[in-house]
Amino acid sequence: MSFLVSDASSDDSQGSPVESYMFGCELSSKTTYYTFQVDEEDDCEHNLSLCSISLGEGVRDEYNVVEVTARNHINEDISVPIATLKLSCQTMVNLDNFVIQPPVTFRLKSGSGPVLLSGQVIVVPPYMDSEEEEEEDDEDDSDDEEEKEDLVPIKPANKKLRK
Template structure:
């Protein structure tokens, strides 16, 4: 993720064709020392960013206590939501598989209770959505469609409607 946030990497996104998808591993550690992590992207970025969460697991040296992890994100009306996504305890459930739980930045992961460490991992997908590349791709697709030639008998025939 850090590599993408560098300016050179962002420029690379602008040069990709529309619909191009790039994927990076994502991971953060939450503990009593660092209890939250916010994943955000530059607002001027032309690409769409999707964070797919896969696994939340307890780290090495964790106490046998409840560790509640919550996600803070925005709903479609841009209101902030806090949603607990995992309640992990070493002796009961040391990890949870979230499948491909999709989130759109900005997203904050917070260790609501417990001292951790808790590892949150998944994928950071970057989808190129620049309008110029998309228009260029549509124009090329239209040019590639062969024109249909109707046989002479169909062009010259008349249609009779029976009522």
């Protein structure tokens, strides 16, 4: 089971819409994995920001390991455990907005759950990405110049030889 609910739309200073949606899914022995993906024809940038992973109602006191599979920078699938939960010692993990780009698959690697994942999907139009990158590049260039002016060359220490 999974859900996407419209959370809010916000506008940047130029009126370009940034959409965000609430995300959630449940992993259990009946549904051991969930894949979040977007339409390949969609030009918008989609980011999934995970907030928390927690044990659901009726869970047994066993280790529940949640693994995420996503693509790395060279387009290879990589799997990493992101949460190990147990009723008697750790029932929830706060991921502090762990951001990942789809397609991504969450799998209940061990345990029977239920394990609940929650977060937010952020959708940014493609024209907004290029404008922001140009502004950031301009800001970065001016910051680099200011830092160079503030730098003082370091002189090597005098070496004294002991006899």
